Amino acid sequence: MATTERSTPTDDTVVAPRVNGAHDVGGALDVGPLAIEVDEPVFHEPWEGLVQALSMGGIVAGAYTVDDFRCHAEGMHPASYMASSYYEQWLYALEKCLLQSGAVTAAEIEERAEAVAADPDAPRPRGENAELRAQMKELLALGVPELAPEGEPRFAVGDEVQTRVIRVAPGHQHVRLPGYTQGKRGVVEVVHMPQALADAVVAGKGIQPEYVYTVRFRSSDLWPGARATDSVTAELWESYLEPAPSTGSDR
Amino acid sequence: MSTTRSQSEFLALRTKAIESLMVEKGLVTADVIDDVVRVYEQEIGPLRGASIVARTWADPEYKRRLLEDGTAAMKELGIQGFAASIMVVLENTPKVHNLVVCTLCSCYPWAVLGLPPRWYKSPAYRGRVVRDPRGVLREFGIELADDVEVRVWDSSSEVRYLVLPERPEGTEDLSEEQLAALVSRNAMIGTAFADRPAS
Numbered sequence: 001m002a003t004t005e006r007s008t009p010t011d012d013t014v015v016a017p018r019v020n021g022a023h024d025v026g027g028a029l030d031v032g033p034l035a036i037e038v039d040e041p042v043f044h045e046p047w048e049g050l051v052q053a054l055s056m057g058g059i060v061a062g063a064y065t066v067d068d069f070r071c072h073a074e075g076m077h078p079a080s081y082m083a084s085s086y087y088e089q090w091l092y093a094l095e096k097c098l099l100q101s102g103a104v105t106a107a108e109i110e111e112r113a114e115a116v117a118a119d120p121d122a123p124r125p126r127g128e129n130a131e132l133r134a135q136m137k138e139l140l141a142l143g144v145p146e147l148a149p150e151g152e153p154r155f156a157v158g159d160e161v162q163t164r165v166i167r168v169a170p171g172h173q174h175v176r177l178p179g180y181t182q183g184k185r186g187v188v189e190v191v192h193m194p195q196a197l198a199d200a201v202v203a204g205k206g207i208q209p210e211y212v213y214t215v216r217f218r219s220s221d222l223w224p225g226a227r228a229t230d231s232v233t234a235e236l237w238e239s240y241l242e243p244a245p246s247t248g249s250d251r
Numbered sequence: 252m253s254t255t256r257s258q259s260e261f262l263a264l265r266t267k268a269i270e271s272l273m274v275e276k277g278l279v280t281a282d283v284i285d286d287v288v289r290v291y292e293q294e295i296g297p298l299r300g301a302s303i304v305a306r307t308w309a310d311p312e313y314k315r316r317l318l319e320d321g322t323a324a325m326k327e328l329g330i331q332g333f334a335a336s337i338m339v340v341l342e343n344t345p346k347v348h349n350l351v352v353c354t355l356c357s358c359y360p361w362a363v364l365g366l367p368p369r370w371y372k373s374p375a376y377r378g379r380v381v382r383d384p385r386g387v388l389r390e391f392g393i394e395l396a397d398d399v400e401v402r403v404w405d406s407s408s409e410v411r412y413l414v415l416p417e418r419p420e421g422t423e424d425l426s427e428e429q430l431a432a433l434v435s436r437n438a439m440i441g442t443a444f445a446d447r448p449a450s
Contacts, residue, residue: 026354028378034390036370042292047263053287057279086372104272112268127280136283140290143336176407178354195409212408223382230401232381235408
């Protein structure tokens with residue numbers, strides 16, 4: 001058996017986190033202390049629940065996709081992203097989605113914001129749409145249906161793969177390949193049914209379903225000094241992966 | 252981090268303005284908004300996940316089906332819905348500890364555990380747990396032995412995970428309902444063990 005090269009961490013195993021936007025924090029250590037709140041409420045303030053419902057409502061109405069929503073949240077200025085609460089990030093993404101879809105204009109938002117500020121207790125508009133309500137009920141109760149398989153998966157359980165390196169412009173392009181996993185060797189652990197390729201959806205190229213794989217990475221291949229027995233997995237679309245180059249240890 | 256009063260007021264007003272525009276444009280109605288808030292505040296919470304865990308502890312055959320196909324076995328109990336369309340269940344053992352994160356955003360099995368807690372959505376958890384899981388677990392009061400293998404699952408697609416915690420000792424005589432009461436949300440993320448029964 002040939003020797004492996006994994007025992008000594010070197011500088012090139014150090015990953016610079018946040019490669020594709022402020023959201024891409026996997027591996028970042030300068031992200032502050034953990035704040036664990038006991039028995040926290042679902043929503044800390046009523047507007048948070050409203051943002052949650054509006055964001056889901058826009059998806060159900062077909063104004064934008066969940067991938068568009070994530071893409072816009074990722075485009076937030078890094079300093080703002082880190083200083084904002086979760087639902088502030090959502091509100092930002094929601095506004096961007098509505099603007100980009102053409103559903104509302106920036107002028108309309110500013111005008112309405114002033115009007116609401118001037119009379120915050122004005123009666124809340126109700127609207128009427130039984131179909132939207134039924135669609136939301138279905139989404140909440142049943143979720144989204146699986147996509148049908150297309151062709152054969154390129155990789156099988158146990159295959160060694162290498163992740164690609166993909167850089168995007170945050171807020172304009174989108175990728176679901178975490179920065180810390182990029183350019184790394186891993187092993188396929190699960191083959192999942194195809195899912196819409198988030199990158200393509202955001203680019204307006206349709207859903208382009210691809211098989212998705214749970215890929216296991218040895219922690220010591222990701223982080224200097226980490227234990228080789230520990231591991232991290234990520235679920236990665238087929239086009240994020242290549243067969244791993246031979247290490248010379250194959251027969 | 253806490254927002255100041257004025258920030259909070261600004262955000263509330265801004266959200267109201269967006270709501271009123273979305274209603275006017277026919278993208279959403281007050282009914283839909285009320286439904287979503289009610290469902291997440293009152294109907295869907297960690298008890299759903301806890302009932303699944305309790306069933307696995309009580310019924311080895313159900314546990315086998317759940318580990319084999321989480322999505323199908325949860326549907327048997329009538330549990331499915333948004334952000335739980337593809338479910339994978341991860342079994343903790345004395346030698347393997349699983350924990351779940353979404354480093355890119357906050358992916359989480361809403362239909363099974365409800366909406367995620369703040370810490371799960373924070374960059375502090377998302378950033379650190381893939382790199383220093385044992386250090387993060389220590390902050391939750393868990394110290395893992397050196398010979399325990401840690402597996403961190405980064406939920407980067409539409410797959411959602413549920414950790415199946417180990418059944419605590421001294422629970423042989425408990426009903427499923429009593430067992431479910433021992434299973435916290437954190438235990439199903441992997442940042443806690445199941446509680447021991449009060450003696």
